Amino acid sequence: MENLKGVGNNIIWETLQLGLAGVNNRNNEQRWGWWFLLPIYPYQKRPTIRQEIVKNRIWSFEQPHGLLYAIVPIRMTVIRLEKGGLLVYCPVAPTKECVTLVRELESVYGQVKYIIHSTSSGLEHKVFVGPFARHFPEAQVWCVPKQWSFPLSLPLSWLGFPPSRTYFLPADWRESPLAEEFQYAILQIPLPRGFFVELALLHKPSQTLLLTDTVIKIPHHPPAILQVNPFPLLFHARENAFQPPQDTPENRIKGWQRICLFALYFRPAMVETLPWAQVFQNALKAPNRSRENYFGLYPFHWLPQWRQSFEAIANWETPLVPPIVRYLILPQDPVAVKRWVSEISNWDFRQIIPAHFAAPISANGYQFRKAFSFLETSSHYPSGNEQILLRDSAFIQQLRAILLSPPPVLP
Numbered sequence: 001m002e003n004l005k006g007v008g009n010n011i012i013w014e015t016l017q018l019g020l021a022g023v024n025n026r027n028n029e030q031r032w033g034w035w036f037l038l039p040i041y042p043y044q045k046r047p048t049i050r051q052e053i054v055k056n057r058i059w060s061f062e063q064p065h066g067l068l069y070a071i072v073p074i075r076m077t078v079i080r081l082e083k084g085g086l087l088v089y090c091p092v093a094p095t096k097e098c099v100t101l102v103r104e105l106e107s108v109y110g111q112v113k114y115i116i117h118s119t120s121s122g123l124e125h126k127v128f129v130g131p132f133a134r135h136f137p138e139a140q141v142w143c144v145p146k147q148w149s150f151p152l153s154l155p156l157s158w159l160g161f162p163p164s165r166t167y168f169l170p171a172d173w174r175e176s177p178l179a180e181e182f183q184y185a186i187l188q189i190p191l192p193r194g195f196f197v198e199l200a201l202l203h204k205p206s207q208t209l210l211l212t213d214t215v216i217k218i219p220h221h222p223p224a225i226l227q228v229n230p231f232p233l234l235f236h237a238r239e240n241a242f243q244p245p246q247d248t249p250e251n252r253i254k255g256w257q258r259i260c261l262f263a264l265y266f267r268p269a270m271v272e273t274l275p276w277a278q279v280f281q282n283a284l285k286a287p288n289r290s291r292e293n294y295f296g297l298y299p300f301h302w303l304p305q306w307r308q309s310f311e312a313i314a315n316w317e318t319p320l321v322p323p324i325v326r327y328l329i330l331p332q333d334p335v336a337v338k339r340w341v342s343e344i345s346n347w348d349f350r351q352i353i354p355a356h357f358a359a360p361i362s363a364n365g366y367q368f369r370k371a372f373s374f375l376e377t378s379s380h381y382p383s384g385n386e387q388i389l390l391r392d393s394a395f396i397q398q399l400r401a402i403l404l405s406p407p408p409v410l411p
Helices: 002-029 096-109 123-134 231-237 249-265 276-285 306-314 323-332 334-345 365-371 385-392 394-404
Strands: 049-054 058-067 070-080 086-089 112-117 140-143 166-168 182-190 195-203 208-210 271-273 300-302 351-353
Touching (some): 002 096, 070 096, 070 231, 070 249, 086 096, 112 123, 123 140, 182 323, 182 334, 195 334, 231 249, 249 306, 249 323, 306 385, 323 385
Parallel strands (some): 086 112, 208 351
Antiparallel strands (some): 049 058, 058 070, 070 086, 182 195, 195 208, 271 300
16 A cells, blocks of 8 residues: 555656646746847746638737736737748747747748848837847848837847848839739838838738738737736736736736727826825735735726727727827828828738737728728818727827927027
């Protein structure tokens, strides 16, 4: 009997060791060693989920990404080319887990041939391109023009882009090496420090439009990648600093919906900030489980109308142009935007894959044009959900006034 007991203990111990080894292996596979280049959540640990969007043709790779637990999916799209090989649009962090998932596709469909950097300034996308390209040394890196960086505008080679195989997409898509399968249009809008650039890339065989930041779709439920570690969802489901995070399906949904408001508006109108004296007092009184997270600081509380604000963006009739893009960026050159939208709306597509929030979005050229109808006429009067969007974007409107105000005249 003692021998059997010893065997049982050994089995339990070995099983525990295997479980811990599996956790450690998974942690190592999800580790992003260059997190300090852009130190935002989830820092050095970035899980990846791969999903098949078009069978044997298009895959999305999603990772969590954000600030102060206000995290949303950041998405890379991989497309199988008709002549063999893969195209990667908007790379994410090349963790061992992520690279392994890409290698699995390579083993079936051929090597990564093209890596597309689809924006000009967005560090949350640019920071991954160079490291990702180093894992796929045969791939060409194609960038949109008007590249710049903040606070210093550095050459792409200084940002890790491989100089011997990095190119700029020509203005005419017919002159690019992608022309057999892809069509594209590049939007360029001048800003005070550089250019906002967005690449719309159409994969003609699958009728799929790839975008980065100009349109999104808000799902009612949290995406799968954010449920790998649900703590950010539970953190934002709380009502005050004294309430410990509780993991329930309802709290995951509530936390996600509040995160969407933070991510879109930065400072939602349905949030009231608390005096800092009260915030610190609450932090000192908060339970230990709350203090573990930003020292128990919870400097706001939600007004009851926050659900109305979320439903307005989740039930948007067309793909949604995010408020920061809608109110702060696109008005800088509405003529260029309308020309870009007009060109894309004539393309033959049936779905859109953006770099954030839900994907794919079921939409065609007509619905895409309608998403930008607020630019069509100055007499456009917002109603319904548009009025709520305008109300909740008050902070972004303040930013616009600050950024666009003329510099002071010195005496």
